[in-house]
Amino acid sequence: MISIKEVTTKSDLKAFVKFPFKLYKDSKYWVPPIISEELKTFNKKENPVFNDAESRLFLAYKNGELVGRVAAIINWLEVNNQTLKKMRFGWFDFIDDLEVSKALLNQVETIGRSHNFTFTEGPVGFSNLDKVGVVTEGFDAIAPMVTWYNHPYYAKHYEQAGYIVEKSYSESRFPFENVKPEFFLKAQELIKKRYQIKALKFTKTEEVMPYADKMFDLFNESYASLSSFVAITDIQKEYFKKKFISFINPEYIKFVVDKDDNLVAFAIVMPAFSKALQKMNGKLFPFGFRHILHAKKHSKEVIFYLIGIHPDYQNKGVHAVIFNEYYDTFKEKGIKTCIRTPELEDNYAIHQIWKHFNPEVYRRRKTFKKDL
Template sequence: MITIKQVHTKKEFKAFVKFPFSLYKDSKYWVPPIISQEIKTFDKNENPVFNDADAYFFLAYKGEEIVGRVAAIINWLEVKNQGEKKMRFGWFDYIDDLDVSKALLDKVTEIGKQNNLEYTEGPVGFSNLDKVGVLTEGFDVLGTMITWYNHPYYVTHLEKLNYRPEKEWIESRFPFSNINPESFTKANTLIKKRYQVSVRNFTHTKDVMPYADEMFDLFNTSYASLASFVEITDIQKAYFKKKFISFINPEYIKFVFDKDDKMIAFAILMPSFAKVLQEIGGKLFPFGFLKLLKAKKESKDIIFYLIGIAPEYQNKGITAIIFNECYETLKDKNIENCIRTPELADNIAIQQIWKHFDPEIIKRRKTFRKEIE
């Protein structure tokens, strides 16, 4: 007998966040979230996304034991402004029991019906800066703090419940030794001169902050054409600055400006925290915070988190400037491996940017969709 209960109390939210810790306790590849930060993500008083979104959180029980969870999400900016009548679902985890996954998704569908939505899609988060997709390949590769991991049976469940693939993302990596600076150094000099652009580098996080809002504006414009993009609102910017930028070594943030001092491109790289997060088990105290700070400075694996270029400067070689700046920094840090975050499989333009580095695809992930009848 499966019982589905909606999450309301602090105790229940903590159980919601901690369920995967038991589900993946024997996994070498699952990377736990920071528990306190994950709970804040679901707090309407902390996360401004709730100004434009509704979310319902559910736990599945067999008797007294938690056996699954799901978040049912409606992003009203997406529904009203884009006319995309989508019921999102995310944070979707469950034991290998089809009755459990079905009961959870039935709850998602029920909420979609109540709000006159047309289809469900997931796993996705609230916005494009959240995690996305169920892993379909790469189960034996260590995850990252910005992606979900899952058991192989997740895909089987979705297929048996008549969900069909909607979008696909790929993740890849390449050793730093693959980077041949000759592929961009000459172009870097020429492009800077041709378009009269300049680069700004940083050593202190406080120096990054005055430019953060402009960066998020550029993120909105440079990613607007991608499927299912939902813009970051002004009120969300402060939240994301606090949530993300504190985890990034400021030396890994690169901004490019035109002759009028307008930002036209950015790159954000992150140290890999995966191994440290496994070690601290999602807890910042008593020593987790210090270990994260150490990894922030010393990790030899780097994640290319976000690159954005203003539409009018795309296909004009600006990536040569970004790669040149990143290369110089990563060389000084003795970085060994470069990891790319999920990129849409049909985004050929972004894949062409990386071809000189001979990346290896290490993971694939998909979202799944089902019409609401």
């Protein structure tokens, strides 16, 4: 017998956050989140996304044992500004039991119907900066910090519940030795002269901050044409600045500005924290910080987290300027592997940017939808 319980107490929320630690305790590839950060994600006082979104969290029990979880999410900016009557869901984890997954999805679908929404889609987060997609290929590689990982049986559960594929994503990687400077060295000099642009170098986090709001504005502009894009609000910018920028080595943040100091392109790369997070097993204290700081300083793998180019400068080779900057930084730090976070398979512009580096697609993931 499956029973569903809505999360209403702190202990319920802790059980929700910690459930995957049990489900993936024997996995070499799952990367634990930081428990305190996950708890803050669902704290309405901490996370400003709740100014424009809401969530209800559910736990599934079988014979008294916790066997699944799901977050049912409504992003009201998406619903009202895009007139997209979509019920989101994420943080969807479950044992290999179809009754469990269907019972959890039924909670999501019921909420969606109560609002007269037309479909439900997941797994997704609150916004475009959250994790996305269920892994369908490439289970034998460690998951980057900014993605979800799951058991191979997950996709079957979506299909059995009447869901169809909505979006497809790929993740790729390439050895740094694939990066040949002749592909961009001369080009970036010509592009800088032609468009009167220059790259900014940072050595301290406080140097980045004056440009951070401009970066989020440019992120909104450069990604606006992608499907289901939801813009970042001003209050969310402050939250993301505090949450992410201190994590990132300032030399891994690259900005390109025009002659009037307007931001025309940016890229954010992060050290690979996955192995550090596995050692931490969800806990920052007493020694978790040490693992994070060691990875920040010494990781030989980097994750390309975000890259954005102003629409007026797209297809003009501006990415060559960014790559030239990273080439020098990575060479100096002895970087061995470059990894890209999930990218929509139909985002051909972004795939063109990377083609010279001969990337290998090592994982695919999808979101699933169901009409209500």
